[in-house]
Amino acid sequence: MSHPHPELSAPDALPTGGLRVIPLGGLGEVGRNMTAFEYDGRLLLVDCGVLFPEDHHPGVDLILPDWSSIRDRLDTVEALVLTHGHEDHIGATPYLLRERGDIPLVGSELTLALLGSKLREHRLKETVHHVVVAGDRVRFGPFDLEFVAVNHSIPDALAVAIRTGAGMVLHTGDFKMDQLPLDGRITDLRAFARLGEEGVDLFLTDSTNAETPGFTPTEKSITPVIDQVFRESQQRIIVACFASHVHRVQQVLDAAYAHERQVAYVGRSMVRNMGIARDLGYLKVPPSVLVDTKDLADLPPERQVLISTGSQGEPMSALSRIAQRNHNFVHIEEGDTVLLASSLIPGNENAVYRVINGLARWGARVVHKGNAQVHVSGHASAGELLYCYNIVRPRNVLPVHGEIRHMLANAQLARDTGVENVVVAEDGVVVDLVDGVASIAGKVDCGYVFVDGSSVGDITESDLKDRRILGEEGFISVIVVVDSVSGKVAGGPEIHARGNALDGSNFDELKQPIIDALDRAVAEGNTDSYQLQQTVRRVVGRWVSGTHRRRPMIIPVVIEA
Numbered sequence: 001m002s003h004p005h006p007e008l009s010a011p012d013a014l015p016t017g018g019l020r021v022i023p024l025g026g027l028g029e030v031g032r033n034m035t036a037f038e039y040d041g042r043l044l045l046v047d048c049g050v051l052f053p054e055d056h057h058p059g060v061d062l063i064l065p066d067w068s069s070i071r072d073r074l075d076t077v078e079a080l081v082l083t084h085g086h087e088d089h090i091g092a093t094p095y096l097l098r099e100r101g102d103i104p105l106v107g108s109e110l111t112l113a114l115l116g117s118k119l120r121e122h123r124l125k126e127t128v129h130h131v132v133v134a135g136d137r138v139r140f141g142p143f144d145l146e147f148v149a150v151n152h153s154i155p156d157a158l159a160v161a162i163r164t165g166a167g168m169v170l171h172t173g174d175f176k177m178d179q180l181p182l183d184g185r186i187t188d189l190r191a192f193a194r195l196g197e198e199g200v201d202l203f204l205t206d207s208t209n210a211e212t213p214g215f216t217p218t219e220k221s222i223t224p225v226i227d228q229v230f231r232e233s234q235q236r237i238i239v240a241c242f243a244s245h246v247h248r249v250q251q252v253l254d255a256a257y258a259h260e261r262q263v264a265y266v267g268r269s270m271v272r273n274m275g276i277a278r279d280l281g282y283l284k285v286p287p288s289v290l291v292d293t294k295d296l297a298d299l300p301p302e303r304q305v306l307i308s309t310g311s312q313g314e315p316m317s318a319l320s321r322i323a324q325r326n327h328n329f330v331h332i333e334e335g336d337t338v339l340l341a342s343s344l345i346p347g348n349e350n351a352v353y354r355v356i357n358g359l360a361r362w363g364a365r366v367v368h369k370g371n372a373q374v375h376v377s378g379h380a381s382a383g384e385l386l387y388c389y390n391i392v393r394p395r396n397v398l399p400v401h402g403e404i405r406h407m408l409a410n411a412q413l414a415r416d417t418g419v420e421n422v423v424v425a426e427d428g429v430v431v432d433l434v435d436g437v438a439s440i441a442g443k444v445d446c447g448y449v450f451v452d453g454s455s456v457g458d459i460t461e462s463d464l465k466d467r468r469i470l471g472e473e474g475f476i477s478v479i480v481v482v483d484s485v486s487g488k489v490a491g492g493p494e495i496h497a498r499g500n501a502l503d504g505s506n507f508d509e510l511k512q513p514i515i516d517a518l519d520r521a522v523a524e525g526n527t528d529s530y531q532l533q534q535t536v537r538r539v540v541g542r543w544v545s546g547t548h549r550r551r552p553m554i555i556p557v558v559i560e561a
């Protein structure tokens with residue numbers, strides 16, 4: 001979208017021996033992460049995620065990265081590296097594979113398993129999976145990749161070091177430095193230090209929490225809070241969290257076991273992902289804790305726990321439906337406890353508070369980030385980022401993954417530690433690494449690509465503007481039949497309004513001015529139906545804004561008969 005370099009034009013050809021970084025999404029928003037690396041005429045992609053729409057994107061299901069600038073070069077893509085299994089990193093992959101199905105997919109076991117189930121849902125079968133573990137070093141064309149364990153709010157996340165003739169790039173992916181993670185798998189700072197010793201020419205770092213001072217608290221700090229919620233609850237407990245947060249689910253399962261409750265999953269993605277995590281050994285389900293929802297309903301309320309999707313207030317999610325009391329089998333009751341064990345992604349605030357209010361209205365006690373320490377972030381805070389810069393000592397830094405404010409804060413942290421060259425670029429701003437120096441080389445088109453039902457990329461910003469006008473102002477339609485020989489109005493105007501206070505008016509005072517204006521237009525020789533429609537639009541627009549102070553959408557239809 002927008003970026004601080006309006007003067008930029010398309011980049012020149014990449015100098016021989018240089019590495020080009022093309023951010024296709026995620027630099028300027030939290031979501032739709034995707035970056036292309038170009039070396040010696042070949043491409044490597046890192047991540048391919050989605051962005052969830054906000055209120056000003058009515059009717060949009062998903063927003064994809066914009067890979068139109070490399071679309072005609074997809075045959076030169078050596079691999080797509082997926083750093084971890086979050087939707088903002090893997091969610092757009094099915095759409096990319098529709099354009100070239102045999103791009104090798106590279107990632108950890110859990111990441112590729114979560115992606116695999118998504119690809120099957122999209123009926124994509126013949127995909128190429130290449131499972132890696134931390135410490136692996138594999139080559140794809142001119143890209144020599146090394147994977148490093150990082151700790152995040154999903155297990156099995158990886159950073160990737162990319163070595164080419166232009167030097168070494170280290171991309172953290174999403175990470176934090178929890179020193180006491182539930183699975184004991186910490187961010188491998190020794191590997192970061194070793195790579196730093198070898199020389200990191202360009203360091204791409206997660207900016208999400210760069211504005212947050214200090215250190216992100218450990219996941220283990222939540223355990224006593226969850227325990228307390230369980231101790232205080234007399235009736236059913238409903239926990240909502242991300243369907244990929246295996247460790248949060250683990251904590252809830254352990255608490256349920258300790259308090260002799262049983263657990264059922266609610267929501268398709270929760271059932272699916274936790275099944276995968278259990279099968280692969282990332283989730284350890286205590287004996288006989290897990291039951292299906294029907295069996296759970298037979299238990300007394302004080303023995304029941306539900307783990308549900310919908311912690312971001314998504315309108316179709318299980319939790320939203322529970323809050324509206326229109327869920328098929330979960331009926332919220334007075335005295336129930338709802339625990340929202342998740343962060344609040346910017347843009348989702350209204351939806352989340354709507355759900356909290358809905359639940360509270362039925363008498364539920366709602367425990368959330370605003371009133372208890374029930375969640376810690378998955379991203380490194382400023383203190384952790386400073387540590388990383390000091391350990392890696394990179395030559396150049398490119399902040400990634402965040403809104404512009406996050407990336408600018410991250411850039412300042414890098415400078416504070418003495419990094420001399422920090423480049424801040426938003427989506428579409430091309431950064432070249434040549435002779436060890438990173439600099440902005442130009443820009444490529446990088447807009448929002450909207451998915452709406454089965455259409456991908458067909459809905460434009462102007463369609464959304466129309467939808468917003470329709471949503472806020474409704475519409476007025478005017479149908480007029482014009483005699484094709486005489487040009488006189490032969491029928492109508494028939495006027496209808498919907499979605500505004502004019503709905504049901506008879507519009508008598510408007511009809512004659514429309515007929516007069518059309519007569520005048522025809523007398524002046526304007527007989528083309530587009531021009532006549534514009535004439536009708538002007539008359540109606542003036543009347544409705546002058547008389548009613550409204551600006552609805554006006555749909556004039558002139559039929560020649």
Ligand SMILES: [Zn+2]
Nearest residue numbers: 084086152174
């Ligand atoms: Zn993530």
Ligand SMILES: [Zn+2]
Nearest residue numbers: 086088089174
């Ligand atoms: Zn992310």
